[in-house]
Amino acid sequence: MNRILPILTILLAILAFWYAAAIWMNAPWQNTLNGRADLTDVPFLTFAQQTWGQDKPVLPAPHQVFAEIWNATMGLEFTSRRSLALHAWITLSATLLGFVFGTALGVGLAVAIIHNDASDRSLMPWIIASQTIPILAVAPMVVVGLGAVGVTGLVPKALISMYLSFFPVVVGMVKGLRSPERIQLDLMRTYDANPWQVFWKLRWPSALPFLFASMKVGIAISLIGAVVAELSNAAGGGLGVRLLTGSYNGQTVQIWAALFIAAGLAAVLVAIVGMAERAVNAPNGVRA
Amino acid sequence: AADALTLQLKWVTQAQFAGYLVAKEKGFYDEEDIDLTILPGGPNIAPEQVIAGGGADIIVTWMAAGLAARDTGVPLVNIAQPFKRSGLMMICPKENNINTVADFPGHTLGVWFFGNEYPFFAWMNKEGIKTDGSPEGVTVLQQSFDIQPMIQGQADCISVMTYNEYGQALDAGYGPDNLTIFNYTEMGNDLLEDGLYVMEDTLDDPAKVDAYTRFVRASMKGWQYALDNPEEAAQIVVDSDETGAATLEHQLYMVGEVSKLVDANDAALDMTTYDRTVKALLDQQIIKAEPEGAYTTVVTDALK
Amino acid sequence: MSVTTTTSTTGTGAALAVVQAQNLGLTFPTADGDVVALSDVNLTIEKGDFVSFIGPSGCGKTTFLRTIADLEQPTSGTLRINGQTPENARKDRAYGYVFQAPALYPWRTIEKNVALPLEIMGHSQAQQTERIKRTLDLVNLSGFEKKYPWQLSGGMQQRASIARALAFDADLLLMDEPFGALDEIVRDHLNSELLKLWDRTKKTICFVTHSIPEAVYLSTKIVVMSPRPGRVTDVIESNLPRERPLDIRETPEFLAIAARVRDGLRAGHSYEEVV
Amino acid sequence: MSVTTTTSTTGTGAALAVVQAQNLGLTFPTADGDVVALSDVNLTIEKGDFVSFIGPSGCGKTTFLRTIADLEQPTSGTLRINGQTPENARKDRAYGYVFQAPALYPWRTIEKNVALPLEIMGHSQAQQTERIKRTLDLVNLSGFEKKYPWQLSGGMQQRASIARALAFDADLLLMDEPFGALDEIVRDHLNSELLKLWDRTKKTICFVTHSIPEAVYLSTKIVVMSPRPGRVTDVIESNLPRERPLDIRETPEFLAIAARVRDGLRAGHSYEEVV
Amino acid sequence: MIFRHRILATLGTLSALLAIVTPEVVLADGAAAPAGRLLLLPIIGLVLAGGIGLLTRWTLWQPLVSLVLLFGSALMLPGAVAGFAGAIGGPAYWQSLIAFWLLTWNFAERLSAAIRDGRLPETGTGVIIPITFGLTLLILWEAITRGANVPPVLLPAPSAIGTQLANSAPILWADFVQTFIKSVIPGYVIGCLAGLVVAIAVDRSPFLKAGLLPIGNFMSALPIIGIAPIMVMWFGFDWQSKAAVVVAMTFFPMLVNTVAGLNAASSIERDLMRTYAASYWQTLLKLRLPAAGPFIFNALKINSTLALIGAIVAEFFGTPVVGMGFRISTGVGRLAIDLVWAEIAVAAVAGSAFYGVLALIERGVTFWHPSVRGGRA
Numbered sequence A: 001m002n003r004i005l006p007i008l009t010i011l012l013a014i015l016a017f018w019y020a021a022a023i024w025m026n027a028p029w030q031n032t033l034n035g036r037a038d039l040t041d042v043p044f045l046t047f048a049q050q051t052w053g054q055d056k057p058v059l060p061a062p063h064q065v066f067a068e069i070w071n072a073t074m075g076l077e078f079t080s081r082r083s084l085a086l087h088a089w090i091t092l093s094a095t096l097l098g099f100v101f102g103t104a105l106g107v108g109l110a111v112a113i114i115h116n117d118a119s120d121r122s123l124m125p126w127i128i129a130s131q132t133i134p135i136l137a138v139a140p141m142v143v144v145g146l147g148a149v150g151v152t153g154l155v156p157k158a159l160i161s162m163y164l165s166f167f168p169v170v171v172g173m174v175k176g177l178r179s180p181e182r183i184q185l186d187l188m189r190t191y192d193a194n195p196w197q198v199f200w201k202l203r204w205p206s207a208l209p210f211l212f213a214s215m216k217v218g219i220a221i222s223l224i225g226a227v228v229a230e231l232s233n234a235a236g237g238g239l240g241v242r243l244l245t246g247s248y249n250g251q252t253v254q255i256w257a258a259l260f261i262a263a264g265l266a267a268v269l270v271a272i273v274g275m276a277e278r279a280v281n282a283p284n285g286v287r288a
Numbered sequence B: 001a002a003d004a005l006t007l008q009l010k011w012v013t014q015a016q017f018a019g020y021l022v023a024k025e026k027g028f029y030d031e032e033d034i035d036l037t038i039l040p041g042g043p044n045i046a047p048e049q050v051i052a053g054g055g056a057d058i059i060v061t062w063m064a065a066g067l068a069a070r071d072t073g074v075p076l077v078n079i080a081q082p083f084k085r086s087g088l089m090m091i092c093p094k095e096n097n098i099n100t101v102a103d104f105p106g107h108t109l110g111v112w113f114f115g116n117e118y119p120f121f122a123w124m125n126k127e128g129i130k131t132d133g134s135p136e137g138v139t140v141l142q143q144s145f146d147i148q149p150m151i152q153g154q155a156d157c158i159s160v161m162t163y164n165e166y167g168q169a170l171d172a173g174y175g176p177d178n179l180t181i182f183n184y185t186e187m188g189n190d191l192l193e194d195g196l197y198v199m200e201d202t203l204d205d206p207a208k209v210d211a212y213t214r215f216v217r218a219s220m221k222g223w224q225y226a227l228d229n230p231e232e233a234a235q236i237v238v239d240s241d242e243t244g245a246a247t248l249e250h251q252l253y254m255v256g257e258v259s260k261l262v263d264a265n266d267a268a269l270d271m272t273t274y275d276r277t278v279k280a281l282l283d284q285q286i287i288k289a290e291p292e293g294a295y296t297t298v299v300t301d302a303l304k
Numbered sequence C, D: 001m002s003v004t005t006t007t008s009t010t011g012t013g014a015a016l017a018v019v020q021a022q023n024l025g026l027t028f029p030t031a032d033g034d035v036v037a038l039s040d041v042n043l044t045i046e047k048g049d050f051v052s053f054i055g056p057s058g059c060g061k062t063t064f065l066r067t068i069a070d071l072e073q074p075t076s077g078t079l080r081i082n083g084q085t086p087e088n089a090r091k092d093r094a095y096g097y098v099f100q101a102p103a104l105y106p107w108r109t110i111e112k113n114v115a116l117p118l119e120i121m122g123h124s125q126a127q128q129t130e131r132i133k134r135t136l137d138l139v140n141l142s143g144f145e146k147k148y149p150w151q152l153s154g155g156m157q158q159r160a161s162i163a164r165a166l167a168f169d170a171d172l173l174l175m176d177e178p179f180g181a182l183d184e185i186v187r188d189h190l191n192s193e194l195l196k197l198w199d200r201t202k203k204t205i206c207f208v209t210h211s212i213p214e215a216v217y218l219s220t221k222i223v224v225m226s227p228r229p230g231r232v233t234d235v236i237e238s239n240l241p242r243e244r245p246l247d248i249r250e251t252p253e254f255l256a257i258a259a260r261v262r263d264g265l266r267a268g269h270s271y272e273e274v275v
Numbered sequence E: 001m002i003f004r005h006r007i008l009a010t011l012g013t014l015s016a017l018l019a020i021v022t023p024e025v026v027l028a029d030g031a032a033a034p035a036g037r038l039l040l041l042p043i044i045g046l047v048l049a050g051g052i053g054l055l056t057r058w059t060l061w062q063p064l065v066s067l068v069l070l071f072g073s074a075l076m077l078p079g080a081v082a083g084f085a086g087a088i089g090g091p092a093y094w095q096s097l098i099a100f101w102l103l104t105w106n107f108a109e110r111l112s113a114a115i116r117d118g119r120l121p122e123t124g125t126g127v128i129i130p131i132t133f134g135l136t137l138l139i140l141w142e143a144i145t146r147g148a149n150v151p152p153v154l155l156p157a158p159s160a161i162g163t164q165l166a167n168s169a170p171i172l173w174a175d176f177v178q179t180f181i182k183s184v185i186p187g188y189v190i191g192c193l194a195g196l197v198v199a200i201a202v203d204r205s206p207f208l209k210a211g212l213l214p215i216g217n218f219m220s221a222l223p224i225i226g227i228a229p230i231m232v233m234w235f236g237f238d239w240q241s242k243a244a245v246v247v248a249m250t251f252f253p254m255l256v257n258t259v260a261g262l263n264a265a266s267s268i269e270r271d272l273m274r275t276y277a278a279s280y281w282q283t284l285l286k287l288r289l290p291a292a293g294p295f296i297f298n299a300l301k302i303n304s305t306l307a308l309i310g311a312i313v314a315e316f317f318g319t320p321v322v323g324m325g326f327r328i329s330t331g332v333g334r335l336a337i338d339l340v341w342a343e344i345a346v347a348a349v350a351g352s353a354f355y356g357v358l359a360l361i362e363r364g365v366t367f368w369h370p371s372v373r374g375g376r377a
């Protein structure tokens, strides 16, 4: 209960703020509309209701967004193309695939960097440089390029997710794998442990907290990657496509609904990583 | 077996491409022994790039973009031109006090880029208005693909397509009485829009040319059917849209508007508009030289 | 207090020498100048020796042990372990090391910490279980197998780390103040256990301690060091018998050696002048 | 060995009591069952007392000190520091604590580590400089002001942490094996320095040690503890004079007390049965 | 170590020879054949000399010289093989690229081993390796786009991008100012500060932690692409909306990392502060923030790249007609792909420099952390 209460309080505060902001931001357009309809002296409450009920508001009111989410998920068959649940699933599958690729790649690179001087020196600067390439610029080219060789559907999206999500994993893991104290490494040296043993018995356990912190960032970014990839290719659907088409048609409510589902998805994914973290930590006896 | 062809659209699935969608749905391509895949586009998909990379056989694009691509070394050839007129307009709310072109200087205009900017710059070039943001010129904004910049007051005039964003403006309560409308076709500033383009080297292959011909024939049949049965066409468009964003009402409006631009009986290129397009591009130095072989009539001739 | 005692033990019997240091020196470069941790150290430790190192804090005892263990590289002189380079000796797993700090891995239980070297050296599961039990018994930690290091007191952690070093049977034991955090009773107990073990297995032991009675009680050879720069000032051979009951500590021979160690220690100390 | 000696000191003079524990108990819940670290501890420490705690490892010495310092919460009984709750006493900065491990901050130099409590308690810059110098001199670490903790030997780190606890003048000092990693000479030196300090400033000192001579030499009161569950088995009042030259350790009075402590320790020990 | 070097060297030398001694090359009879064959002889000589030099190691300079020779010949290999009519894209061509890769890798391995052993100084020599790696990538890229005949509108060759980079310097500079100076920097500063402050607030108040952290996670996990059009709607077309996107994008990593970092201080370190009855702020400033340093820098570094991406992506949704994102999106539409890549190159250089500066500061500030201290305690 004392976990729920703070959340509810903050939520209520946000809702109140949101409704107020909706009045404020939608007012100019509502004034134009009322002006056109020769409506004057609209009482404030009515006016507020008007601003909360616009078709294409600048800022949709919360209930509009939630009604849209409800209608577009519960109100429709899952297989319907209008179903946000379907689109969320499409995005989710690309996200997960990309996240798995990205984590594997990130861990693999971190391991190479830790164990090989030449990789450390040559790879690290370029891994960083790779992230400064604006992904939305490259995404369409990746999609087009892969399309040209016949790879379409989930994989191009997952590759873009991977491209974004491997980075926090590399950075975090390099740090984590280097985090053991000197004396802990010395101990391994006195046993003449081979690199493999040092890795599994020392570096990996000490890097786990870093890995999970990175994975939390990584999975959120992976979702962004999937959405970005969908923005470049309207075929196949997904939340990104819903954002895009919503934006063409000025359907702000639709944009917000897709955004909320995406954010919800991200929150759930991050929470799942958090749960995995706890599950892994429990047998390792890490103090709460 | 049927000839497999891939068609890359210029934009998302909507009634702008009703002819192709209807023809596919109605089996007109099957009748012509064509196995057609339709790839929707989007704001970040350049059809010219897709076809150059081998991702498509035929693309739908605007003539200006097609010729510009040809100029940069992607040898595109126009094989048919179902759209005869331009749907592009610039609209300005009356309260901004823009009534003629002469009122433009000092204002902010929203323009779409990504290959859609050529008609605007050709027009401004013709009028002698600078586009560098100087006081005697206009300030250009890269506009999003909706009418928000006008509603938000971020731009004084925005670009719209008669069949799409203009409809949004109408929905939002704008109309001829509170808008100043600059219609590119009516001003005689229109450049050719949706045409069908293929790679030049494929035209050396008679079998390919034959396939293109059958494709265009089926497509025109699709257009005819769409214009004759707007309601059914709109429904087909909505059903073809995998994103679930298309609404029947809006697509119906779009079919109606598109029918004013398309000539379903004649796929051939109209040479006057072609020449004007080429001249405008040359004037602006968007293309460096008079294009050679940028269109072919083999396909449309074969249809007759 | 001269190095003469040292030289007498070098040279001969090199074949049997477990540790042989000649003119060994080690300097740490730090941001504000070099620290000479070892300088001109000459020392021979023969098989079966029990050598205690004693000296003021910061005199280089740990550094010397670390150099033997190939954890630091000498900057001058030569060092041979079993006639090999320290690196090869380490690769032969020639020694077990008890660090000055327990250095237990926090994500492993005590039992698993002790198992660590056994896992690495590829002992069978059965062997592991047996050895863990035996060594934990030895340091009186039975019953704490499943606890994590941070659930143990400081002394218990130190005992766990001793168990870990004893678990695999290295011929050379390097122990850096292993009993520092233990009370006298446990210490006496572990001292005599260690002596028994040493006598039974003929191991060679290098042992850092701050307790003079402990050093004298345990050792066949006591190395007195002095700081800044770290060097060996005296090497005292003990002629006490190998079997040593606890009350040997009251005999005059014992007290004589202890007195010599204390003198050596005091001489090497900078205190008298400072205070 | 009964608790009678203890009760004699409780009750009266409560007004002066610096630490007063009544039926104090503390149990740690762990994954595989509760660990009773302290049970039914009754103890009164008066102002100016020098109390040594001695007992086998794991008997709860550290836990008791931590409870006094308000770092652990007792699960039963009452505890009063200067007549207040431990929490209020802590907020009054009633004590300085020397941990069993040095716990120096790796990003601060030695000097800055010693300055830490002074900064927190808002001493002026000049005062800080003066006190840092004085306490680092006291523990003989002058010249290492600018080094980082990981550049010092174990004993030097421990001395730095003692300096840190002495730098601000708390009336109550809680010291958990402060001299564990130091050699006999330094230890003797610091012992007598500590005694002088105590005599001069009339501080109250709680001191955990494993060395019986050290406990007897320093203390006015020696608390012997025994483990599982941790409890006080004997409280020995020392009648040695406040002024104590080092050679007091050879007097019969001294040896008598030491023998009593050793007996108490051995009795509380589980070893005799185990071995 | 050394064993691996030898294997690499042998493999590299062998595959270089293999590339040259293919029927394709030896029997080639194109116009360029006689001249090309003449060029081959010295290359074979170089490769052999270099290879033998690599396999024997007497002095310091000797392997170095042979490395340079080998690397030089490796550079020339694809070019020489390509010199034969029709050899571009043939098996010999690809073979020579593989050889080139192996030899370069060997070069990097040797060089870093020499630095590690102290045979070569870290400063100066240290940067040669990443530069070599970058050059190798560029050469491979150039060779592959040519060899596989990749259409320039899909992926231009680095040479074309370089030309464009030189020709469009003023445009690129204006875009850089608009995007990097005006949008990224303010957004980054605000976003990171906000993340830090909220993390501290969240950490301070259990109420906020319980209430705000889950909701904050939810809110800030909004895919930024989605908020970009909304930000443009709210803050206008100019840099303000881009900066807003950058703020939103950098906030989450900073929050998560700082919250984790504030828990990084060990319990004994906290106990020490407790014994001083240190106030919350004192504990924060003197213990928890320094201990959180490595985590905060982690976020700062991640954010340095995210910020740039965020700003560029936001420019896709409406801009004045300047800015890196604008140029990239319109460039694709105009098939000016080499300009697009020139812009990307600028972004990559700017981002890497940004990151590099942060990494340097990190080394200075968190010098005490084992991961920075490295092997030397």
Ligand SMILES: Nc1ncnc2c1ncn2[C@@H]1O[C@H](COP(=O)(O)OP(=O)(O)OP(=O)(O)O)[C@@H](O)[C@H]1O
Residues within 6 Å of the ligand: C028, C029, C030, C035, C036, C037, C056, C057, C058, C059, C060, C061, C062, C063, C064, C100, C230, D150, D151, D152, D153, D154, D155, D156, D181, E376, E377
């Ligand atoms: N990594 C290091 N960097 C710089 N100086 C160091 C380092 N390690 C040790 N030293 C210095 O070397 C000297 C010897 O240190 P060492 O740890 O060997 O002392 P010790 O004899 O073991 O002392 P103690 O009894 O206190 O453990 C000290 O002056 C110490 O400051």
Ligand SMILES: Nc1ncnc2c1ncn2[C@@H]1O[C@H](COP(=O)(O)OP(=O)(O)OP(=O)(O)O)[C@@H](O)[C@H]1O
Residues within 6 Å of the ligand: C150, C151, C152, C153, C154, C155, C156, C181, D028, D029, D030, D035, D036, D037, D056, D057, D058, D059, D060, D061, D062, D063, D064, D100, D230
């Ligand atoms: N955090 C903890 N969780 C569980 N058990 C603990 C914890 N801290 C201490 N203990 C247990 O409490 C008992 C007393 O520990 P304490 O540290 O007080 O011993 P000590 O007398 O200081 O021993 P030493 O002389 O070895 O330092 C031990 O059995 C220990 O295992």
Ligand SMILES: [Mg+2]
Residues within 6 Å of the ligand: C061, C062, C063, C100, C176, D153, D154, D155
């Ligand atoms: Mg030491």
Ligand SMILES: [Mg+2]
Residues within 6 Å of the ligand: C153, C154, C155, D061, D062, D063, D100, D176
């Ligand atoms: Mg303790």
